[in-house]
Amino acid sequence: MTQTQATEESQAMPELPEVETTCRGIAPHVIGKKIRSVEVRQPQLRWPVSTELAQLLPAQKFTAVTRRGKYLLLHCKPGTLMIHLGMSGSLRIVETRNPPSYHDHVDIAFSNGSVLRYTDPRRFGCMLWISGDPLAHKLLRSLGPEPLGEDFHDDYLWQKSRNRKIPIKAFIMDSKVVVGVGNIYANEALFLAGINPRRAAGRVSRERYHALSVAIRQVLAKAIKAGGTTLRDFTNSDGQPGYFKQSLHVYGRASQPCQQCKTPLKEIRMGGRSTVYCVQCQK
DNA sequence: CAGCGCCCCTGCCCGC
DNA sequence: TGCGGGCAGGGGCGCT
Numbered sequence: 001m002t003q004t005q006a007t008e009e010s011q012a013m014p015e016l017p018e019v020e021t022t023c024r025g026i027a028p029h030v031i032g033k034k035i036r037s038v039e040v041r042q043p044q045l046r047w048p049v050s051t052e053l054a055q056l057l058p059a060q061k062f063t064a065v066t067r068r069g070k071y072l073l074l075h076c077k078p079g080t081l082m083i084h085l086g087m088s089g090s091l092r093i094v095e096t097r098n099p100p101s102y103h104d105h106v107d108i109a110f111s112n113g114s115v116l117r118y119t120d121p122r123r124f125g126c127m128l129w130i131s132g133d134p135l136a137h138k139l140l141r142s143l144g145p146e147p148l149g150e151d152f153h154d155d156y157l158w159q160k161s162r163n164r165k166i167p168i169k170a171f172i173m174d175s176k177v178v179v180g181v182g183n184i185y186a187n188e189a190l191f192l193a194g195i196n197p198r199r200a201a202g203r204v205s206r207e208r209y210h211a212l213s214v215a216i217r218q219v220l221a222k223a224i225k226a227g228g229t230t231l232r233d234f235t236n237s238d239g240q241p242g243y244f245k246q247s248l249h250v251y252g253r254a255s256q257p258c259q260q261c262k263t264p265l266k267e268i269r270m271g272g273r274s275t276v277y278c279v280q281c282q283k
Numbered sequence: 284c285a286g287c288g289c290c291c292c293t294g295c296c297c298g299c
Numbered sequence: 300t301g302c303g304g305g306c307a308g309g310g311g312c313g314c315t
Contacts, residue, residue, distance in 0.1 A: 013308070046291065046311085070309080087308055088293080103293090122292045124309060139311080166286065175310075182309070271287075273308070 014085040016147070016180030016220055019070045021227030022091050026116060027065040029093040030074065033110040035060050042105035046086065046126040049106060053129060057081070057108065068135065069143050069179030079131040082139070086124030092117050144178045147216050148224075152178055154210035161201040161209070169270055171201035172216065181216060183273045185223075187251045189215040196282045197275050198268075250276040 014022070035057045043049040060076045067073065072091070074081040083091070096113045106118040106127060118127060130137050144160075145151035160177055161168075169190060172181050181189070190197050192215035195208055204212070249259055251274075254267035258278040267276045 044292095046309095084309085086292095086310090120292095121294070122308085124292065164285080170286085173310090272289090 013087050013182065013184070014070065014089060015182040015184055015223070016070055017223035017227050019067060019072060019085060019180075020224050022085070023065055023067045023072055026091055026093060029114060030062045030108075030110070030116055031065060032061055032063075033112055033114070035062075035108060036111045037107075037109045039107045039109070040105070041100065041107075042123070045105065045120065045123050046084070047128060049127045050129050053081075053127075056129065068140055069146070069175060070182075071140065073134050075134075079129055080134040082126075082128045082130055082134060082137070083118065084126045086120060086122060086126070088122040089118065089120035089125035092119065142176055144174075144176050147178050147180055147220055152213065152217075154206065154213045157209045157213055158204075158206045161204060164201040166201055167198045167270060168195055168201045168204055168212075169197035169275060172212070178216070180220065184248070184251045185216070185219050187274075187276055188219045188249055191250045191277060191282060192218070194282055196279075197270060197277050199283075250278070252276070 038054045038057045040049050040051065040053065043051065056078060057076070060078065062074050062076050062081075064075045065072065066075065070084060072083040072085075074083065083089075085091070094115050094117050096109060096115055098115070098117075100107065100117070101119070103121040104117050104119045105123070108116040108118075110116070118125075128137075128139075134140060145156065157172075157177075161171060164171060166174075169186050171177055172189070173183065173186050187197070189212060193208060193211040195204060195212060250265055253265050254274075254276050255264050257263065258265055258281055261278065261280045263278055263280040265276050266279050267274060269275060
């Protein structure tokens, strides 16, 4: 991996497309492979990593790798390993002999000599063991629909937003409304739909919710498709996040001219998050 | 319930 | 050049 790629990757926040790419990327390397050992070098993530993993997982095989929102679910017979990548986390397949670096917090080693390695400099991620139905877990049971699923559409958003006074941006970033819409894609989708991020969710018309639902699907699907092109090199960890593959219209472009009307883009902070929009094109 | 602000943590950037 | 302070950011959680 070149220095340039390492730098870009360290800045990459795992949004839903990156999590989906990770899900697809690790699946063939971990499903059906016998687990030999688990090493937790740094258990202090968002919540402590259970030391029981080292006893529970060896001799097991992951039977499936699925995703719910930005949570990755590695299923095996006695339970499910739930992983969130937080802001700076990543999962890679490496060789056993590959020595861990400072931020490589967890290794799950397989009998074939490969290792599933969890890396997370900022440690906002988590790795939790769930025995029983993972979808009934506290962190998953109240989540809204998947943005690329059939339950997510304009009528759903419109119904859900009645009498809501919170800004539309906060509304679509609320995981109880819809999962996986992070700050970058919320900014982008609102620009594409022509909606001011501060507009109250309850004051967005049905027609504009149609445009918004289409925009959300579009930016996420496009990024996942872009991520898919790097899948074959997943183990070499040279994949770049999907949003580098598509032009960002507003995110990170504060004070630069709007690509539609040339008006300088405005940046405000909403809930502590950078919010960039065009005062002319987004009402 | 709805809405809002805090906080976990480190890398990066800026100013002196 | 080196160092310290400020800040960003996902999202659960506690408080109003």
